[in-house]
Amino acid sequence: MSMKHNFSAGPSILPQEAIDASIEGIKNFAGTGLSVLEVSHRGKEFVSVVEDTQATIKSLMNIPEGYDILFLGGGASLQFLMVAYNLLETKAAYLKTGVWAANAVKEAKHLGLVEVVASSEDTNYNYIPKDYIIPTDADYFHCTSNNTIYGSQMQSFPNSPVTMVCDMSSDILSRQVDVSKFGLIYAGAQKNMGPAGVTVVIVRKDILGKVSRKIPSMLDYKLHIEKETMFNTPPVFPIFAMLQNLKWVQKVGGVNEMQKRAAARAELLYNEIDNNPLFSGTIAKEDRSQMNACFVLNDASLEEKFNAAWKEAGISGIKGHRSAGGYRASIYNALPLESVEALVNVMRTFN
Numbered sequence: 001m002s003m004k005h006n007f008s009a010g011p012s013i014l015p016q017e018a019i020d021a022s023i024e025g026i027k028n029f030a031g032t033g034l035s036v037l038e039v040s041h042r043g044k045e046f047v048s049v050v051e052d053t054q055a056t057i058k059s060l061m062n063i064p065e066g067y068d069i070l071f072l073g074g075g076a077s078l079q080f081l082m083v084a085y086n087l088l089e090t091k092a093a094y095l096k097t098g099v100w101a102a103n104a105v106k107e108a109k110h111l112g113l114v115e116v117v118a119s120s121e122d123t124n125y126n127y128i129p130k131d132y133i134i135p136t137d138a139d140y141f142h143c144t145s146n147n148t149i150y151g152s153q154m155q156s157f158p159n160s161p162v163t164m165v166c167d168m169s170s171d172i173l174s175r176q177v178d179v180s181k182f183g184l185i186y187a188g189a190q191k192n193m194g195p196a197g198v199t200v201v202i203v204r205k206d207i208l209g210k211v212s213r214k215i216p217s218m219l220d221y222k223l224h225i226e227k228e229t230m231f232n233t234p235p236v237f238p239i240f241a242m243l244q245n246l247k248w249v250q251k252v253g254g255v256n257e258m259q260k261r262a263a264a265r266a267e268l269l270y271n272e273i274d275n276n277p278l279f280s281g282t283i284a285k286e287d288r289s290q291m292n293a294c295f296v297l298n299d300a301s302l303e304e305k306f307n308a309a310w311k312e313a314g315i316s317g318i319k320g321h322r323s324a325g326g327y328r329a330s331i332y333n334a335l336p337l338e339s340v341e342a343l344v345n346v347m348r349t350f351n
């Protein structure tokens with residue numbers, strides 16, 4: 001359909017195959033002759049979509065026994081609050097590596113004591129702090145695997161002495177992760193998993209039920225688990241479309257293949273950023289994200305000309321986030337290497 005090179009940060013590029021299969025489901029869902037938009041979420045066809053989506057995520061991410069997968073509304077931002085509601089009794093530890101991490105801290109503070117174990121805020125979040133100590137008396141430790149706005153990424157995860165919770169919104173399914181290290185993982189779907197409107201929560205049941213506060217129904221993970229993620233109407237279409245994307249990931253080779261492709265895209269782009277005297281990367285090299293590459297033009301007066309050049313090449317979505325400035329090329333799972341080649345070509349030939 002579109003000839004664009006889509007570098008949008010989120011909602012973001014999906015494989016054409018997943019879009020086509022989603023359109024087909026809107027027209028005729030699972031051979032019912034009805035649209036997926038107009039059938040009951042409790043009908044057997046849609047229940048099977050939910051089960052299939054859970055099973056596919058389990059298999060793609062190698063999720064061990066003991067974890068449940070929920071499909072909730074409210075975005076990753078609601079998880080900032082839900083995590084604390086369900087897990088924070090007295091004190092929680094947070095690693096503050098960006099705007100989203102800071103928002104998570106802010107929400108948790110409504111419910112208890114928050115200890116920020118380390119922060120890179122004073123240098124505009126341009127690196128991932130590494131020498132921090134997670135207090136053993138914290139109820140949990142929260143981190144953000146990929147800092148979508150500034151373009152840094154945790155290259156490894158600590159061995160947390162307490163339950164580890166991670167916001168993986170912008171790099172889930174892009175690399176192998178040992179899920180058993182985490183008590184809870186959440187991700188807004190609109191970066192690497194599917195369209196906006198559904199948030200995936202992967203939670204180990206045994207961490208729940210330990211806080212003394214009363215939890216309102218809609219915020220209660222246990223209740224959502226008990227009701228098999230259908231306590232209320234789930235985001236039916238976003239789940240359906242997400243499944244089409246997951247099937248694509250599976251078909252082309254799973255997370256291993258996604259990891260290889262991510263490395264190839266990132267290498268090509270960062271090489272150009274590093275070798276082209278007109279541009280500079282903004283993040284400490286060892287912490288650079290394989291999903292969001294942030295850079296600036298060294299001579300800001302060239303911006304207008306550069307903007308015209310990439311637009312001319314059919315590129316969209318590389319303007320930096322309003323709180324970071326510069327440029328951000330989001331190079332998510334579904335982005336073909338050819339799109340990165342197109343951008344690199346513009347950077348190389350432009351001056």
Ligand SMILES: *Cc1c(COP(=O)(O)O)cnc(C)c1O
Pocket residue numbers: 010074075076077078100144146147148167168169170188189191
């Ligand atoms: C996009 C993003 C969010 C916000 O997600 P919403 O679904 O808009 O609430 C949170 N965390 C990270 C890491 C993100 O990339």
